[in-house]
Amino acid sequence: MILNGIITGIILILIGLYGMIAKRHIFKIILGLIIISTGIVLFFVSLGYVNNGIAPIISGDNLYVDPLPHTLMLTTIVVEVCITSLALVLALKIYEKYKTLDIKILEDI
Amino acid sequence: MINEHLPALIIGIPLLAAFATPLISKINDKLRNIFVIGILGATLCLVISLAFNVFNNGIFVYVMGAKSPGLTLPSGYKMPVRIILEVDGMSIFMAIITSIVSLLGAIYSWAFMHKETGKDKYYTLLLILAAGMFGMEFTGDMFNFFVFLEITSIAACGLVGFRINRGESSEAAFKTMVMYTLGALFVLFAIGILYGEYDALNIATLASRIRYTMLDKIALGLLVTGLAMKAGAVPMHMWVPDAYAEAPAPITMILVANSQASLYGLFRVCFTLYGLTISTYTLGWIIIILGVLSMFIGVTMALIQKKIKRLMAYHAISQTGYMLLGVGVGLAVLSDANALNTYGLKAMEGGIFHIMNHAMYKGLLFLTAGAVIYATGKRNLNELGGLAHKMKFTAIFFIIGAAAIAGLPPFNGFASKLIIYESVYKFNPMLSVIAMLVSILTLASFVKVFQSAFLGPEIIEVKKEPKSMIFAMLCLSVIIIAFGLFPDIVVDKIVAPAANALVNSMQYIAAILGGA
Numbered sequence: 001m002i003l004n005g006i007i008t009g010i011i012l013i014l015i016g017l018y019g020m021i022a023k024r025h026i027f028k029i030i031l032g033l034i035i036i037s038t039g040i041v042l043f044f045v046s047l048g049y050v051n052n053g054i055a056p057i058i059s060g061d062n063l064y065v066d067p068l069p070h071t072l073m074l075t076t077i078v079v080e081v082c083i084t085s086l087a088l089v090l091a092l093k094i095y096e097k098y099k100t101l102d103i104k105i106l107e108d109i
Numbered sequence: 110m111i112n113e114h115l116p117a118l119i120i121g122i123p124l125l126a127a128f129a130t131p132l133i134s135k136i137n138d139k140l141r142n143i144f145v146i147g148i149l150g151a152t153l154c155l156v157i158s159l160a161f162n163v164f165n166n167g168i169f170v171y172v173m174g175a176k177s178p179g180l181t182l183p184s185g186y187k188m189p190v191r192i193i194l195e196v197d198g199m200s201i202f203m204a205i206i207t208s209i210v211s212l213l214g215a216i217y218s219w220a221f222m223h224k225e226t227g228k229d230k231y232y233t234l235l236l237i238l239a240a241g242m243f244g245m246e247f248t249g250d251m252f253n254f255f256v257f258l259e260i261t262s263i264a265a266c267g268l269v270g271f272r273i274n275r276g277e278s279s280e281a282a283f284k285t286m287v288m289y290t291l292g293a294l295f296v297l298f299a300i301g302i303l304y305g306e307y308d309a310l311n312i313a314t315l316a317s318r319i320r321y322t323m324l325d326k327i328a329l330g331l332l333v334t335g336l337a338m339k340a341g342a343v344p345m346h347m348w349v350p351d352a353y354a355e356a357p358a359p360i361t362m363i364l365v366a367n368s369q370a371s372l373y374g375l376f377r378v379c380f381t382l383y384g385l386t387i388s389t390y391t392l393g394w395i396i397i398i399l400g401v402l403s404m405f406i407g408v409t410m411a412l413i414q415k416k417i418k419r420l421m422a423y424h425a426i427s428q429t430g431y432m433l434l435g436v437g438v439g440l441a442v443l444s445d446a447n448a449l450n451t452y453g454l455k456a457m458e459g460g461i462f463h464i465m466n467h468a469m470y471k472g473l474l475f476l477t478a479g480a481v482i483y484a485t486g487k488r489n490l491n492e493l494g495g496l497a498h499k500m501k502f503t504a505i506f507f508i509i510g511a512a513a514i515a516g517l518p519p520f521n522g523f524a525s526k527l528i529i530y531e532s533v534y535k536f537n538p539m540l541s542v543i544a545m546l547v548s549i550l551t552l553a554s555f556v557k558v559f560q561s562a563f564l565g566p567e568i569i570e571v572k573k574e575p576k577s578m579i580f581a582m583l584c585l586s587v588i589i590i591a592f593g594l595f596p597d598i599v600v601d602k603i604v605a606p607a608a609n610a611l612v613n614s615m616q617y618i619a620a621i622l623g624g625a
Binding site for chain 2: 013020026029033036037040043044047066068069072075076079082083086087090091093094097098106
């Protein structure tokens with residue numbers, strides 16, 4: 001269970017990285033960034049999970065999940081929303097100016 | 110009372126002031142300018158008083174919201190959970206650079222941005238950028254470091270794309286943002302790996318628990334890549350020319366300090382986090398090779414540029430190489446006490462001294478480029494000429510900056526480069542020769558700029574440069590000459606403590622774990 005989450009997270013990160021490197025289109029690069037950050041969120045959340053763990057209210061010897069990665073990920077998600085919105089605004093401005101988002105065409109201008 | 114809370118105040122005051130700026134902007138433009146400059150001036154005073162505290166009493170640990178960083182569970186298990194700010198010689202050294210540069214940037218902006226719209230947002234972002242840099246330099250917590258890294262990224266990208274009417278600005282901002290974010294995500298992934306292994310986010314705790322497994326090597330690779338990406342070292346330098354060329358001139362100066370803040374992060378990771386457990390020879394050589402590549406490729410690319418700020422941006426890459434080279438040599442011999450004492454520490458002092466000198470002279474050069482663009486509205490060197498007739502002050506400041514970057518005595522660039530040449534020569538003579546060659550190429554390139562922009566007959570209409578711009582450039586020139594004339598004092602007082610702080614990572618760890 002916990003390993004599945006970690007592996008899926010890493011695969012998502014690699015997919016996003018591939019998208020950012022291989023695709024020559026601004027919108028696809030932004031999508032790549034979003035996929036990487038989703039992968040990292042999944043990776044962190046799985047790190048905190050403990051098999052058969054309960055909510056982290058410490059009482060006795062119960063196994064409980066680690067709450068810290070989850071709180072960290074709240075911050076990360078907020079940061080990623082900011083980044084994505086800024087990137088989309090910049091993409092919009094580029095489109096208004098050049099009427100294209102294709103990097104191959106943009107490089108020639 | 111105020112002394113106890115200095116690190117938190119230094120981050121907090123610019124951050125809170127940033128969000129008050131748009132409100133004050135509603136009242137009066139002039140009032141807002143005075144407010145921003147006042148806030149940054151106050152921050153500089155706080156940084157200096159914290160610096161005295163750190164140099165006299167050693168590492169300053171500040172715990173957010175509590176007395177001690179530890180938390181004792183009912184079961185008796187102690188763990189460091191709180192967010193801490195840990196200020197040692199290296200952190201305060203970087204903070205001094207950051208505060209000087211952002212204060213002078215704000216003063217320069219007064220006249221430079223006079224005719225632009227959206228200045229309230231401009232000053233807001235400038236203050237956030239400064240607060241983010243202070244945060245990166247002071248924090249003792251890996252995740253906090255990531256958050257401040259992202260704060261500076263967002264603010265810096267907003268400022269790079271500030272001239273939204275130019276398509277190139279948006280493009281440059283987008284490119285910068287992709288690189289910054291990707292670097293920050295690498296750092297975050299590495300933090301995840303380290304947290305999963307050692308169950309801690311605190312740098313000192315992590316450093317004491319680290320065992321250098323395969324996963325740690327992956328995390329180290331990710332951290333070095335991510336931070337070098339943001340510092341603009343060569344294989345990842347593509348965003349630097351665009352961003353530095355498109356940002357308004359005072360922002361470019363602050364962006365240089367921003368790149369150095371992530372350079373600080375790189376050194377902190379290499380020395381403090383991984384310094385105890387591994388022989389750092391290989392890591393040191395990787396940093397040295399990054400540095401040599403940056404030096405050489407940066408300067409050769411600069412030689413063929415025609416746009417004045419783009420040319421200087423490539424030189425910024427090349428100068429980053431010197432810092433990486435100096436500190437990399439120190440890192441390579443870190444485990445060899447004999448070599449460290451004969452030349453390693455000296456090389457690190459040279460590299461660290463160069464960080465400060467670079468911020469000053471490169472800032473000055475970008476400001477003169479800004480003054481040229483302000484006065485003529487032209488960016489291309491082929492269209493410029495004869496500026497020295499009208500812009501006498503700018504011409505003099507440009508000579509000072511150019512001589513300092515090329516490493517001519519008696520300017521500060523010479524002082525730090527000489528230390529680097531001498532000490533690196535003992536490590537590997539070849540590296541020293543390359544460094545000198547790069548210095549000569551730098552001089553050639555700046556002679557070209559001076560000749561084509563400032564000398565010759567008056568061919569274009571030129572405005573005179575306003576007083577606030579002259580004042581900012583004058584301050585930087587005075588600092589450059591003072592550092593060039595009295596390098597010993599600066600090296601002894603502030604550079605040597607910074608180098609020692611990096612080398613003695615045990616102290617950094619003991620400051621947290623010893624007292625907890």
